[in-house]
Amino acid sequence: MNLPDLSIRRPVAVVMVFLLVVVLGVVSLGRLKLDLMPKMTIPVAAVITTYEGAGPYEVENMITRPLEESLATVANITGINSQSASGRSLVVLEFDWGVNMDFALLDVRERIDLIKGFLPDEAGDPIVIKFDPSMMPVMNLAVSGDTGQAKLKQIAEDEIGPRLERVPGVASVGVAGGLVRQITVDIDQEKLNAYGLSLQNVVQTLQAENLNLPGGFAQTGTLELVVRTLGEFTDLRDIAGINLATPAGGAVKLSEIAxxxxxFREQTGYVLLNGEPAVSLNLQKEAGANTVDVSRRVRKELEAIRAGLEDGVTLSVVQDQAEFIQEAIGELRNNAIVGGLLAVFILLLFLKNxxxxxxxxxAIPISIIGTFALIYFGKLTINMMTLGGLALGVGMMVDNAIVVLENTYRLRQEGASLADAARDGASEVGMAISASTLTTMVAFLPVVFTRGMAAQIFRELSLTVSFSLLASLFVALTLVPMFCSKFLGLRKKETALEKEPEQAAASSRFYSVFLGKYRQALGWALAHKKTVLVLTLLVFIGTLFLIRFIGMEFIPPMDQGEFYVNIQMPRGSMLTETSAVVEQVDAVLAEIPEIDTIMVSVGAGGGPGFGGDSPDQARYIVRLREDRDRPVEEILEEVRRGVAPVTGATIGAYSASAMFGGMGGQRLSLKIKGDDFATLEEIANDLVELLKEVEGAREVSSSLETGRPELRLAVDRAKASAWGLNAYTIASQVRTAIEGTTATxxxxxxxxxxxxxxxxxxNLPRIDDLYALMVSTPYGTTVPLREVTSFITMQGPVSISREDQQRVVTISAGVAGTDLRSITQEFQRIANSYPLPPRYSLEIGGEAQEMYEAFGELFLALLLAALFVYMIMAAQFESFIHPFTIMSTVPLAAIGAIWALFLTGHHLSVVSIIGLIMLVGIAVNNGIVLIDYINNLRRRGMKINEAIIEAGAIRLRPILMTSLTTILGLVPMSLGIGEGAELxxxxxxxxIGGLTSSTFLTLVVTPVIYAVFDALGARFRRRRANSEYV
Known part of the structure; x- marks a missing residue:
């Protein structure tokens, strides 16, 4: 079927088809969801097992190791990592990319069932969880005001939290900070001992006295009455007035000994918003829910909640992932629009019509709208990758239409009617533009089938570019010839394109001079082929040496407009000590004018994904002003310098990592593997000191933390049994004495x-006093704690980490002021030179490991892309030689790409490698246009040099037009201005760099290579003819 002919004969049908495309695209756009990144399936699962009362060593030997040995037999597992801490075991399983995780989890559960009977009876059942990037909170809110912390807590828990949890898409709301009201019974230990009582007696009496119980029914005459015994406390006087029976047979009121x-409940943590007490709420969305949709619903509900809050109470949004998503998508959309307008301006400048x-x-709006429909039916979302694909393709969407229009004018010039020129002009180049479109599309084909994080991220970009180019090809073969046949003939005045090439050039003095110089340069190049090829080869080799001066990173960091500060005090530090360090960090942050909001959670109670785990931790969320001039990394360096003098704590400052939805973390890690903890600790301490001296390394720290000192009570089971006691009753009474017990x-x-x-x-017992603590027995007597226990003081690791069934200590570091490759190489040099004991090893990990794995996959994709492009061109030209000539444009494009990265200071990353893969498909398009026309002229009888020069002159304008529209279409994106534009x-x-060098070098070098191959082919044919003659 001839699409141009059909479109010219059936214009109304063509218009209706495109109206249908527009309608489908507009409707699809309204239904597409916004998100920052494509939905990613991370092949990771976790097995969590509790073992209350056990230390890290016991958990490792009795829970973690048996699980590791059993789970190691699960199919498609690539790695097993574990962490054994007090009371819990965490085993993380990494699978091959592309594995069906639902089936994998079934296999994991089967292996666990086989070994469950060998785990300790006291251990909980292992829980299997599939990793979901959406598990982190999507919003953080704060309730503040002058009503007191207890009231703020009550408002957050009783009013705000329940209403937000009813919002569709919200999975849970965690509340942290504030004060909790409680009734405290403080016992005087001396008086308690004087009456022969124990804390357990007080707890049991309170539990027995505070209740209302039904007693059945009683009759009086014809009535049946419900009998109820009322004993529930109504106020503090009821509690104070209860009588405690003493062993001597008497009684004493509780108020006499307590x-x-x-x-309020004793604080183990608190939350501050801009220095004032507050209560935080963090919202976690349901798996599969859209972040932007959830945010919109929550914000709508917040307006209703605010209207009902009492005076003086403020509910504010501290952090919202949706804000960055919308701003980043908005910037990318604007870049695409500006790029499209620049491309249109170039067209007008050249066409002058x-x-x-x-x-x-x-072609641009119709292709984009049609792409939205394909995105919707492909079950994709509007994210930075799909919009990035549109922004990349916006300049290329007019390339096919330019070639069709230019060829139509050429036929018109030769005397064809307008309808014939439109039909034949599109038909003649139909195969060529289809091939050039296919070359760009197949360049992305290997990306779709690569494995790893990079493939997950860039698959949708590849599909979107392919969708948009398919749409533009359809427009060029149908809509453009139809419009050409109807409207171009209405203008009587001769346009620039309707003139002879030299006449068209004369309409622009600059172009005329440029064309003349180009003819001269091309003639000189054909006369000096060896010189041109040697110079080109030297430039290419010299450019390759530049790569060593270009930094490398996994994915460019994005300025999300916020950062985090983590404080880790020595284990066992009290809340007051942590607060003192927080005050010093507050003073540092107060000196930074770009800061807008500071929210800090000190100690326990920060909530999932935000607060610390114990009083020796604190974590900040810092939001920056929108009107700032400095990037977040520059501000972070100031923060790091400011907190450097603070002693007694490990303080780290990190940028937000919006791509992975969590707190910013360390980018580089060095893993030390071995068995003995003392040796691992010695190696880790040495390496930490060495790595701190590496330029660009920040917050170098070891994962091997010494736990807080422990006073362990070992129960003498024989003596305890003689008194009717067991480990539980003793432990509960000790806890009541120190921490307290909620009696009722x-x-x-x-x-x-x-x-x-x-x-x-x-009366809180010192260690000496603890020996004398009286423990209540079931016989109504008491016994000193020292009679049934022995005391041991110990200090061990907080947790024990293992990787692939071997103990591991990880040294982590942030990176600032340098690229990831440079600092990784320095870390590797130090690791290689460190003298390790036998059976111990060092291994680079973290983002650096992911980077090298992704680079390996993408460089393979690059080679496959070149192979696929060659196959397409070989099929088009029905030749094995001409595609090699055209493929010379790829190294020519590499020259410009490498220089562009070097001059602009950008690093080589998976993002820039995707640009290189894209260049493989784009760069050959100009070569296809040029070589195809050279062959046409030679078939008409022209000599080779004459055909090359004539084809170069005639195809110069469309080549420049298509290249400039693509280049200018990408300029807004390349500037990296705006939220998330760095990506x-x-x-x-x-x-841009690759296409610029490819365009201008293709016009000279590719014709020279064509001439060389042609001469070699002619020589080969002569020799074969001579041999056959002989």
Missing amino acids: AITDT LASTLIIAL KLRINGQEYDVLVRLRRD SASMGVTV
Whole structure:
């Protein structure tokens, strides 16, 4: 079927088809979801097992190791990592990319069932969890005001949290900070001992006294009454007035041995918003829910909640992933629009005809709208990759239309009617533009089938570019010839394109001079083929040496407008000590004018994904002003310098990693593997000191942390049994003495408050006093704790990490002021020179490992792309030689791409390598156009040099037009201005640099290579003819 002929004969049908495409595209656009990145399936699962009361060593030997040995037999596993800590085991399983995780998890559960019977009876059942990047909170809110922390906590938990959890898409709401009201019973230990009582007696009495119980039914005459025994406490006086039975047979009121107060639970952590007490709420979305949609619904609900809050209470949004997503997508959309306008401007500049420009320019919006429909039916989303694909393709969308229009004018010039010129002009070049479109598409084909994180990220970009180019090809073969046949003939005035090439050039003095110089340069090049080829080869080799001066990184970091600061105190530090360091960090942050909002969670209670785990930790979320001049990395360097003098804590400052939805972390790691902890610790300490001296390394730290000192009570089971005691009853009474025990609850105005029984704070036992603590027995007597236990002071690791069933300590570091490859090489040099004991090893990990793995996959994709492009051209030209000639444009493009990265300071990353892969498909298009026309002229009888020069002169304008539209279409993207623009900037720079060098060198070098191959072919044919004659 001849599409141009059909479109010219059936213009109304063509218009209806494209109206259908537009309608489908517009409807699809309205239904497409916004997201930052494509949905990624990470082949990682975790097995979590609890073992209360066990230390890291016990957990490792009795839980983790048996699980590792069993799970190592699961199919498609590439790595097993584990962490054994007090009371819990975490085993992380890494699978091959592309594995069906649902089936993999079934296999994991089967292996666990086989070994479950060999785990300790006290251990909980292992829980299997599939890793989901959406597990991190999508929003962080803060409730602040002058109503007091207890009231803020109540508002957050009772009013705001439940309403937000009802919002569709919200999975859970975690509340942190504030004060919790409780009733405290502080026992005087001396008085307690004087009456022969124990804390357990007090707890049991409170539990027995505070209840209402039904007693059945009683009759009086004809009535049946419900019998209820009322004993529930109504106020503090009820608690104070209860009687405790003493062993001597008497009784004593609770108020005589204890102080009963209405107070607040002892704080183990708190939250500050811009220095003022606050309560934080972090929202976690459901798996599969769209972040932007959830944010919109939550913000709508927040407006309704704010309207009902009492005066003086403020509910603010501290962090919202959707904001960055929308801003980043908006910037990319604007870049695509500006790029499209620049491409249209270039068309108008060359064509000097509004009708011609509009016909070609129509290819851009129609192709984009049609692409939206294909994105929707392909079940993709609007994200930085799909929009990046459109921004990349916006300049190329007019290439096919330009070639069709230029050929139509050429036939018109030769005397064909307008309809014939439009039909034949599109038909003649139909195969060529189809081949050039296919070369660009097949260049992306290997990317779709590569494995790893890079493939997950860039698959949708590849598909979107392919969709848009297919749409533009369809426009060029149908809509453009139809419009040409209807509207171009209406203009009587001869346009620039309707003139002879030299006449068209005369319309622009600059172009005339340029064309003349080009003819001279091409003639000189053909006369000095060896010189041209040697110079080109030397330039290419010299350019390759530049690569060593170009930094490497996995994915360019994005400026999300926020950063994090983590504080880790020595294990066992008290909240007051952590708060003192927080005040010093606050002072540093106060000196930075770009900061807009600071939210810090100090100690426990920060909530999932935000707060610390214990009083010796603190974590900041810092948002920056939108009108700032400095990038986030520059501000982070100032923060690091400011906190460097702070002693007594490990402080790290990290940029936000929006791509992976979590807190910014360390980019480089060095793993030390071995068995003995003392040896691992010695090696780790040595390497940390060495690595701190590496330029660009930041926050170098070891994962091997010494746990807080422990006083362990070993129960003498024989002695305890003689008193009717066991480990549980002893441990619970010790806990009551130190931490306190919630004995019961007091209901006031519909609210329930814990009643906590504990020793008076000034009676808190020192180690010596703990020996004398009286433990209550089932026989109504008491016994000193020292009689049934022995005391051991120990200090061990917080957790034990293992990788591939071997203990491992990880040294982590951030990177600033340099690229990832340079610092990785320096780390590797230090690791190679460090003298390791036998059976110990060092291994680079973290983002550096991911980078090298991704580079390996993408460089293979690059080679396959070149092979596939060659196959397409060989099929088009029905030749094995001509495609080699055209493929010379690829190294010519590499010259410009490498120089562009070097001059602009961009690093070689998976993003820029995608640009290189794209260049393989784009760069050959100009060569295809040029070589195809040279062959046409030679078939008409021209000599080779004359055909080359004539073809170069005639095809100069369309080559420049197609290249410039693509280049200018990418300029906004390459500038990297705006939220998230850093991600795609290096891709734009790579394509612009490569296409610039390829365009101009193709016009000279490719014809020379063509002439050389032609001469070699002719010589070969003569020799074969002579041999046959002989």
